[in-house]
Amino acid sequence: MALKDVKPTRSELINTKKKIKLSQNGYKILKMKRDGLIMEFFKVLEEAKDSRGALLERYSRAQEMMAIANTIEGSIGVKAAAFSVRENPDITLKSKNIMGVVVPEIASTQVKKGIAERGYGVIGTTPIIDDTASAFEELVEAIIKSAEIETTMKRLLDEIESTKRRVNALEFKVIPELSEARDFIKMRLDEMEREELFRLKKIKARSTA
Amino acid sequence: MEIAVIGNSEFILGFRLAGITKTYAAESEEKVVESVNKVLEDNTVGILVLNSSDMAKIPVRLRTNLENSVHPTVITLGEEEGGLSMRERIKRSVGVDLWK
Numbered sequence: 001m002a003l004k005d006v007k008p009t010r011s012e013l014i015n016t017k018k019k020i021k022l023s024q025n026g027y028k029i030l031k032m033k034r035d036g037l038i039m040e041f042f043k044v045l046e047e048a049k050d051s052r053g054a055l056l057e058r059y060s061r062a063q064e065m066m067a068i069a070n071t072i073e074g075s076i077g078v079k080a081a082a083f084s085v086r087e088n089p090d091i092t093l094k095s096k097n098i099m100g101v102v103v104p105e106i107a108s109t110q111v112k113k114g115i116a117e118r119g120y121g122v123i124g125t126t127p128i129i130d131d132t133a134s135a136f137e138e139l140v141e142a143i144i145k146s147a148e149i150e151t152t153m154k155r156l157l158d159e160i161e162s163t164k165r166r167v168n169a170l171e172f173k174v175i176p177e178l179s180e181a182r183d184f185i186k187m188r189l190d191e192m193e194r195e196e197l198f199r200l201k202k203i204k205a206r207s208t209a
Numbered sequence: 210m211e212i213a214v215i216g217n218s219e220f221i222l223g224f225r226l227a228g229i230t231k232t233y234a235a236e237s238e239e240k241v242v243e244s245v246n247k248v249l250e251d252n253t254v255g256i257l258v259l260n261s262s263d264m265a266k267i268p269v270r271l272r273t274n275l276e277n278s279v280h281p282t283v284i285t286l287g288e289e290e291g292g293l294s295m296r297e298r299i300k301r302s303v304g305v306d307l308w309k
Contacts, residue, residue: 038303045307052295059286066223082225089228091210093255095279104282106255113228129226136227140212147256147284153295154276161302 006181008188016182023178027170033099034163040098041156048153051146055139062139065132072128081120081129087113091144101159103152108144112137210255213281215244220260238266245271254281261287 006012069078091108115122115130213231214224221232231254233244241263248254257275264272264285275283296308 041303048295049308055286062223066219078222078226082222085226085228087228088230089212091212091255093210093280093282102279104279106282111227118228132223133226136223140224140227140229143212143258143284143286144256147282150284150295151279151282154298155279157298157302158277164302 006184008185008192010189013182013185013189016178016185020175020178020182023170023175027167027175030163030167030170034160034167036099037101037156037160037163041153041160044149044152044156048146048149051142051149055142055146058135058139058142062132062135065128065135069128069132072126077125078129078132081125081133084120085133086119087117089140098152098156099159101155103155104148106144106148108141111141111144211253212256212258213248213251213254214258215241215248216258216260216263224258235263242267242271245275248281249274249278257281257283259283259285261285 006016066078073081089108089111091106094105094107095102096105097103112134118130118133120129211231212224212229213233214221214229215233215235217236218234221234225232231248231251233247235241235244245257245259245267248257259275264275267275296306299308300306
């Protein structure tokens with residue numbers, strides 16, 4: 001709002017004052033929200049670091065095991081074993097609300113299985129298949145864990161960014177501009193009052209003379 | 210709810226071994242996008258696992274959708290992350306590099 005658009009009237013002054021009050025309230029609340037979000041973010045940060053590391057480690061291990069299994073069993077053997085696995089890990093996905101940010105909450109059933117539960121013939125395959133399967137089961141466990149944490153992180157970060165932007169816009173743009181307008185109106189009104197007074201005095205002087 | 214995996218046949222084979230049945234083989238870019246769309250329509254999928262190199266190939270718009278999606282929750286595997294890495298994101302939104 002440029003100053004030249006401001007009409008120096010009393011009602012405009014009242015309106016501007018109201019707007020300033022509203023913006024300051026909003027600013028306070030948003031600032032609290034930002035601080036709260038950052039606190040939540042710090043809680044998740046440590047976990048996220050650990051989980052990402054563990055995930056990558058397990059992923060590379062699983063890949064390694066897969067390569068070994070492919071070499072020993074041949075890709076057809078691995079595929080045959082893979083396609084006969086029946087047990088399916090089941091997860092439940094709920095959403096949680098952290099200060100208006102919807103984040104997932106994931107719980108899962110047992111992913112790790114015993115050799116007998118896997119569904120392929122134990123006799124027909126080598127132990128390397130079992131190791132590969134358990135490596136991947138561990139990987140899936142890590143995925144389930146970090147899926148929740150990482151998405152929470154991402155969403156929190158996005159929300160922090162937009163809240164910060166809003167806080168800054170209010171602090172450095174909206175509120176200063178409004179107070180400038182208020183000061184301008186006040187000044188103009190005072191000036192007009194003085195002019196009026198002066199005019200009255202002038203008229204009085206002329207009528208007595 | 211289930212886990213879904215999209216990737217090349219080598220990538221998904223291991224997950225089949227871990228008992229995940231919703232695995233979609235996708236060798237080409239178009240196939241990846243097609244499978245992703247299919248998974249997004251599937252209400253029974255809770256987590257979608259993608260290879261990060263595949264994630265990088267997905268068009269930006271769909272990728273942003275995936276990154277912000279809660280249902281299903283999307284996670285990428287592999288060294289390089291598609292788009293902004295977590296570290297960059299933290300730097301940008303908090304202003305301090307906390308990822309050490």
